[in-house]
Amino acid sequence: MITLNVNGRARAVDADADTPLLYVLRDHLGLNGAKFGCGLGQCGACTVIVDGKAVFSCVTPISVLGGRAIRTVEGLGTVDDPGPLQRAFIAEQAAQCGYCIAGMMMRAQALIDANASPSDAQIRAHMMPNLCRCGTHMRILRAIRRAVDATHAASASTGGKHG
Amino acid sequence: MSAAEPSQGANSAPAGSSAAAQPQAWGEHTRVSRVVNGLFALVVSAGVSLGCAQAPPAADTAAAPTFDPARVAKGAELAAIGNCHACHTAEGGQSFAGGRALPTPFGTIYATNITPDIKTGIGRWTEAEFRRALHEGVDRGGHQLYPAFPYDHFTLVSDDDVGALYAFIMTREPVAARTPANRLIFPASIRPLLGIWKWLYFDPGRFVADERQSAEWNRGAYLVEGLAHCGACHTPRNFAGAEKRSERLEGGDAENWHAPALLAASPAPVPWTADALFGYLRNGFDARHGLAAGPMMSVVDGFANVPESDVRAIATYLTRLPGERRNAAAPDVVAAASAREFDPTARHAPDRASEASHAGAASRDAGEIIFAGACAICHYAGEALPARKPVPLALATSINATDPRDALRIVVDGLHPQPGDAGAIMPGFAGALTDEQIVAVVDYARARFSDAPRWTNIADTLRKIRREDGK
Numbered sequence: 001m002i003t004l005n006v007n008g009r010a011r012a013v014d015a016d017a018d019t020p021l022l023y024v025l026r027d028h029l030g031l032n033g034a035k036f037g038c039g040l041g042q043c044g045a046c047t048v049i050v051d052g053k054a055v056f057s058c059v060t061p062i063s064v065l066g067g068r069a070i071r072t073v074e075g076l077g078t079v080d081d082p083g084p085l086q087r088a089f090i091a092e093q094a095a096q097c098g099y100c101i102a103g104m105m106m107r108a109q110a111l112i113d114a115n116a117s118p119s120d121a122q123i124r125a126h127m128m129p130n131l132c133r134c135g136t137h138m139r140i141l142r143a144i145r146r147a148v149d150a151t152h153a154a155s156a157s158t159g160g161k162h163g
Numbered sequence: 164m165s166a167a168e169p170s171q172g173a174n175s176a177p178a179g180s181s182a183a184a185q186p187q188a189w190g191e192h193t194r195v196s197r198v199v200n201g202l203f204a205l206v207v208s209a210g211v212s213l214g215c216a217q218a219p220p221a222a223d224t225a226a227a228p229t230f231d232p233a234r235v236a237k238g239a240e241l242a243a244i245g246n247c248h249a250c251h252t253a254e255g256g257q258s259f260a261g262g263r264a265l266p267t268p269f270g271t272i273y274a275t276n277i278t279p280d281i282k283t284g285i286g287r288w289t290e291a292e293f294r295r296a297l298h299e300g301v302d303r304g305g306h307q308l309y310p311a312f313p314y315d316h317f318t319l320v321s322d323d324d325v326g327a328l329y330a331f332i333m334t335r336e337p338v339a340a341r342t343p344a345n346r347l348i349f350p351a352s353i354r355p356l357l358g359i360w361k362w363l364y365f366d367p368g369r370f371v372a373d374e375r376q377s378a379e380w381n382r383g384a385y386l387v388e389g390l391a392h393c394g395a396c397h398t399p400r401n402f403a404g405a406e407k408r409s410e411r412l413e414g415g416d417a418e419n420w421h422a423p424a425l426l427a428a429s430p431a432p433v434p435w436t437a438d439a440l441f442g443y444l445r446n447g448f449d450a451r452h453g454l455a456a457g458p459m460m461s462v463v464d465g466f467a468n469v470p471e472s473d474v475r476a477i478a479t480y481l482t483r484l485p486g487e488r489r490n491a492a493a494p495d496v497v498a499a500a501s502a503r504e505f506d507p508t509a510r511h512a513p514d515r516a517s518e519a520s521h522a523g524a525a526s527r528d529a530g531e532i533i534f535a536g537a538c539a540i541c542h543y544a545g546e547a548l549p550a551r552k553p554v555p556l557a558l559a560t561s562i563n564a565t566d567p568r569d570a571l572r573i574v575v576d577g578l579h580p581q582p583g584d585a586g587a588i589m590p591g592f593a594g595a596l597t598d599e600q601i602v603a604v605v606d607y608a609r610a611r612f613s614d615a616p617r618w619t620n621i622a623d624t625l626r627k628i629r630r631e632d633g634k
Contacts, residue, residue, distance in 0.1 A: 017532045017536075018532045018533075018535035018536035019536065020536055020540075039540060040540055040541060040590075041540070041589075041590035042588050042590065050594060050595060051594075053593070053594030053595075054594060055594045055595040056590055056595070058540075059536070059537045059538075059540055059590060059592075059595070060536070060537060060595040061532060061533055061535065061536020061537055062536075063529065063532045063533060063536065064533060064536075064537075064595065064596055064597070064600045129590070
């Protein structure tokens with residue numbers, strides 16, 4: 001039994017220690033946001049956040065995750081109450097087939113958490129590992145920019161405090 | 164006389180540096196007193212040069228000379244062999260405009276702008292001044308150049324090739340870009356002291372062919388020891404940052420990577436043949452050694468677009484040196500490496516605390532479990548990958564090297580082809596794995612796949628890498 005901290009909740013999992021996190025999220029915990037794309041850590045569809053860093057969950061065995069904070073797209077918001085980044089993706093209609101989008105959002109969230117004011121060049125460089133076969137990259141970039149700007153507008157309207 | 168020691172008998176040792184070209188007949192006592200005298204002279208000359216405004220040569224005309232396109236094209240090939248672009252271009256910066264930070268044990272040196280910009284580049288440099296920089300390590304104003312610019316190799320380059328390089332460089336787009344000031348520790352920060360360094364370690368002089376060897380071998384020697392400056396990374400350096408001549412090409416440092424030994428000391432289980440080395444230098448990959456990573460990527464990029472005969476000559480020279488292992492790979496080395504591949508279907512005791520262990524199956528350590536879950540998805544005994552199968556780790560130079568740095572760097576940062584290039588990809592594990600876990604999996608991989616002794620300094624090396632990267 002290994003205990004994983006997923007989206008702030010402790011989850012006990014009965015799986016082999018070398019099982020990739022992706023399978024545990026989807027098959028054991030019912031968190032189906034992260035997707036299986038290539039299974040080789042090369043496409044980014046499975047991206048989640050571990051201790052603030054975007055990682056490929058398909059090549060991350062659960063043995064390395066004890067005591068570490070795992071965040072998935074389900075931790076960003078819900079259908080009824082989407083988070084700021086999810087709202088920005090909806091506003092820009094950044095998904096076409098949508099298969100890559102959960103991974104895209106998690107990689108973008110890791111950037112925003114580390115750097116509240118990324119430049120466009122920083123966003124592009126940071127998003128490099130994640131692929132979209134539909135070709136909605138420009139909308140994805142706009143969505144991330146929108147989320148960053150919205151956060152700044154919100155903090156400006158509350159007198160500079162982060163809400 | 165070997166090609167590596169070209170200075171004796173070279174007929175063009177410049178005036179003022181004849182002392183450095185003397186054979187090593189100097190007694191210890193003589194050399195010490197020369198050091199003392201040299202120090203005194205340099206302190207004086209430093210004072211003088213600090214006291215005077217620099218007086219650049221009068222040739223101030225910026226009238227762009229015209230160059231024969233064939234010379235420019237020849238210079239482009241030579242610049243690719245010399246890999247000038249790699250150091251003289253900042254990440255994401257304009258070609259040859261400098262500004263790239265080069266880490267050295269003495270601090271950071273910023274590569275200069277060598278575009279023909281008048282104010283910030285070398286637009287005013289004459290061919291003679293350019294030649295003097297390559298051959299003698301002196302800039303246009305007469306100041307000493309740091310040997311991060313490998314003039315200890317470039318001094319071998321023929322006047323004709325320097326002229327072609329000049330034609331190529333002076334026809335690049337001028338870029339206005341000031342080079343940041345170097346950040347060096349004392350006393351390396353005192354530029355005139357380089358005079359002493361040169362006097363001790365630098366032998367100016369053109370390449371002299373070895374008539375007992377073939378023309379191709381000599382062409383390779385000329386390129387390897389000269390313009391391609393392989394030893395600048397692959398030869399270890401002494402406390403003063405000079406290449407150790409007694410350990411030529413036996414493994415050194417390259418921008419915080421380990422540059423493995425090339426000759427008899429190569430850690431590769433399969434000895435290099437000229438054909439294999441040619442393919443590696445041309446394509447950045449060899450199925451029995453691995454792929455070019457780190458600073459070697461730009462080297463092989465350069466070799467992709469130069470005359471094939473030059474790359475063949477380099478491969479010939481590097482595989483026909485005294486002490487070189489000439490045996491072709493025993494077939495069983497390759498077969499054994501394949502047989503040693505990780506088998507994910509092998510039985511093991513369950514790692515779940517909830518289950519009793521199977522009798523007869525060994526339990527796994529933390530490194531093996533990480534390998535099974537993170538690495539064996541590609542590095543396993545099987546064929547069914549969508550992409551090219553990786554080199555068996557038992558053959559990979561990085562896993563068999565004396566130094567764990569490259570294996571660690573590859574695990575931390577992954578392998579990524581240059582944008583737009585095809586090539587192998589490996590994800591970096593810096594975010595997924597803690598430092599302790601990276602050490603565990605690298606330790607496991609070394610023990611599992613290499614017959615070489617286990618590395619004892621993996622954790623220390625990783626800490627050093629973290630410091631170097633500021634991560």
